[in-house]
Amino acid sequence: MHRRARVAVLISGRGSNMAALLYASRAADAAYDVVLVGSNNPDAEGLKLAAAEGVAVWAHDHRGMSRSAFDDLITNALLEANADYVALAGYMRLLSTEFVNRWAGRLLNIHPSLLPKYKGLDTHARAIDAGDSHGGCSVHIVTPELDDGPVLASIPVAIQQDDTPQTLAARVIHAEHQLYPRALSDYVSRPYNPEWLLEKVRTLALALPQTEESISHGAPAFRAKKGKFFAHFSDRHHGDERIALLVKTSGQDELANLLDADAELYHRPAYYGASDWIGIRLDRRDTDWEHVADWLSKSWRRTAPKSLTKLMDAADEF
Structure with missing residues (x-):
């Protein structure tokens, strides 16, 4: 069972969407817990509901404060x-x-x-x-420009002939x-979703x-053209419970040192470990994708034809 994401909800009034998020989080298979409900309005009705349900609440009147100073309090x-x-x-x-x-x-919002x-x-x-024939609602990622972030999901609602805004x-x-x-559940579950993880690895x-992708031993794998495989995507293959990226180390000494340094992140793959491959666990909430990209690059260099690595080395000099 993966750790549930810890979600804070910010409200200003009755908090009906907060309540929907909170009660959905009480399902046995929920992907997140609501750990805080905060507000810029100490009298917000939603704070009472959250407190009654045992959720920590925080409130502070924003009036008389600069935007940045108030946001520091929220942070x-x-x-x-x-x-x-x-x-x-x-x-x-x-x-x-x-x-x-x-x-x-x-940071997510519903509009x-x-x-x-x-x-x-x-x-x-x-x-x-x-x-318009339909109105509706959308959940999106918040960016500095108002309501302009990537849309995660939406639902259309038909507009009837006699509709008013109310x-x-x-x-x-x-x-x-x-x-x-x-939408929130789907988003916070991505670190454990093999399709999403594979797409991240594929892009890098x-x-x-x-580089080209093909299937190796029943799993997605990557290699430089005319070269050997430098990465394998393992979705709980060979009896392993982890979703991992398998990459080539410099040898058994480096492999052993990595295992000693962080046994939570690295592991010896059951099928590849004897050939100097190491597994990097991906199904973690805090996966460092820059670290993954660095390993892919190192593994590529160790397996690609020398004609390609020389070109890359020459490009790195400029």
Whole structure:
């Protein structure tokens, strides 16, 4: 069983989306726990619900403070809660660029439109006035530009002939409550998703010169053209419970040193270990992809034809 992600939720009012996230997290197979509910409004109704459910709460009035100073307070609360991700759920205050950048890739929001349409406010009225057939909601990654980050998921909601912004909003909120927990769960589960992990490895491996992908021993593998395999993707193959990248070391001494240094990260593959290959565990919440890219490059150099490595060495000199 993988460790659940630790999610903090920021609200400003009643917190209905926060409640949807919180109650979804109570399912036995949930991918995350809500570890903190924070607000810029100490009177936010959602804080009472969170506290009643045993969730830590934090609140501070933002009035009279600069945006960056207030966001520093939030960051301190998030760090104290050991939050992995932050979910905005009706948080009605713009965040500083510094805060967004600090939590880049770990900060999500739900917006009441089918993004990229109708960023900002008055989304339902704008959809109705435009004669759209559907409104809806979207979950996206937060970036410094308002409502402009990558969209993770969306749900369309039909606009009826007699709809007002209020009647449409009343239906869209139901869609939001369905969408946000699912999208958040899918997103925080990526570090354990073999398809997502393989795509990350594939992108890094195929960025190396003249590299191609094929199947080796029933698993995706990568090699330089006319060269030997330099990487294998192992999705719990040969009885191993791990999802790992197998790469070539310089020999048994380096392999042994790596195992001694970090037995949680490295392991000797059952099928390849005798041939100087080592496994790097990928199904971890804190996988260092720069480290993975470095290993792919080193392994490529150890197995590629010398004609290719000479070209790469020459390019590195410039």
